[in-house]
Each structure stands twice: as C-alpha cells, then as structure tokens.
Amino acid sequence: MEDRSHFGEQTQDVVEHERTYHAFSILVRWSMLAIGNAIFWFTLWFATPAGFLGSTVAAIATFILGYMVLVRREEKQPLNLWVEGR
Helix, strand or coil, rough: CCCCCCHHHCCCHHHHHHHHHHHHHHHHHHHHHHHHHHHHHHHHHCCCCCCHHHHHHHHHHHHHHHHHHHHHHHHHCHHHHHHCCC
C-alpha cells in the first residue's frame, strides 16, 4: 500500500486548487456534452429524414449515454487528492 508521505502536507492552497480544477473539469465536460449533443441533434433534424421526433429521441439517448460516460464518473471523484481510491 502506498503511504504518499513523499507528497508533503496538504496545504489549503492545494485543496483550493484541486476544488477549482475539479469544478472546471466538470464544467468542460458538461459543455462538451451539450455542444456535441446539440450538433448531433441539429444534424439529424435538418440533414436526414429522421425529422424532429426521431432526432429528439436519438439526441436524448445520446445525451444519457454521454452523461454516463463523461460526467457521472468525474462528479463522484473525491476532492481530496490523497484519499484512497483516487
């Protein structure tokens, strides 16, 4: 088991930086998901015979899959860098 003593003390600046980075990472992931899903939805709606209803159903399914892959895992990560399982 790794003891991580070589990292030194966890100062308040390090904790604040980690929380800021974590929030920024989640914001970027939500933005990627929203923009990508909007492009997918508009492409299906206007450039294929799927129409509004078909593109909306496909976009909702893609959004749910993207949420599970991109956002959900990162939101559950602990903010403390030295927590077991990180």
